[in-house]
Amino acid sequence: MTLAIEARQLTLHIPDGRWSVARRYALGPIDLQIPEGAVVGLVGRNGAGKSTLMRCLLGLATPDEGEARLLGEPSLALTDAVRERLGYAAQTPDLFPRLNGREHLDEMAAVYANVDLPSAVTLAARLDLPLGKRADALSLGDQQKLAVVMALAHDPDLLLLDEPVASLDPISRRDFMRALFALRRKAAPRTVLVSSHLLSDLERVVSHVLFLRDGKVQLFIEWDEAMEYLRCVPARLPDPLSLHWSAAQGGRALVDSRHCPEAAGEPGLSMEDLLEVLNT
């Protein structure tokens, strides 16, 4: 199996004097293997390290220990050939204030070989994004849309999106989720890592979900598998065999019903239920 994203012992220290017993590292140590074609929802509370993880994976932040690789190359030494295959939209879009949307796309087309301008313009129209407006006159939602259209314009094989839909209305969010799979001209499916607090949106599109807490991976699992097999059972004390123990609601253990027959009758968990259990 080819990996689109790989991390080995990826660690970012917290600056001296600011670390605590509860949290020694801003990130990690993280080991992660994301197969090609996976659509991964990156989920965690504010401050869990979602943006930091994305920046480390992209080589925009330099880890203190360990290594990340994208499409087989070290993140800190990506060749232009791999850069051409990456798309990224930061949480706060990096736009040129004086340029309008169309000019942004023209700039991209000048740098990236694969930009298909007509398709990008069509996508912008579907997202209801005015391309003639200067970036500094766009609402935050429209700035996010422009960042997403730009991240997709060159048909990337690997797409990283940091909170791309936070300011979008529900209709635009639905169109955004369709866009994750749009503008695809190659046969191989695109790999996507997308962080969001809008978990019901993620439930529609993800193949995997990655729960992050205090800079560490708590759980990385196929979403269908999580829905079919992960269950909560009452447990007053932590059980070393459970995936996680939550002290809330009198104590609950998160278990895999394949190894825990008494959990078979328990109801399935939504992504929000899982997030709550994993963070209490």
Added chain:
Amino acid sequence: MSSPQAFFDIQPQLATPIYRQVVEQVQRLVAGGQLGPGDELPSVRAVAERHAINPMTVSKAYSLLEAEGLLERRRGVGMVVAARAQPAAAGSDLLALLEPAIQALARQTRQLGIPPDQAVEALARALQSDEQDRP
């Protein structure tokens, strides 16, 4: 299928994985005889686009149904109902497909403390009004 748009009823908020919702709906439509051998299914792309879901999820469902022998891949057309796919012969097979929903209904009826005869009446009413809604 004349209207692929209305073909599947997909509800991502349910505790049932989306691929399983698709699998079960196709099983029911074939068992009930509403889909017969040779009938075309909407393309993976059309279903994914319509419901804003991952195309891989739809193709996972179709592949499982193909492995089950219910669907077959036909060149240039896409997925069609397999020639040997038969509607369930006896009513009991059909009822088996309804069993999980019946169990859920029974559980909720007990939880709410509704007398059985009232629940049965309500179900009969729902079935009748559904009949009238049909064109």
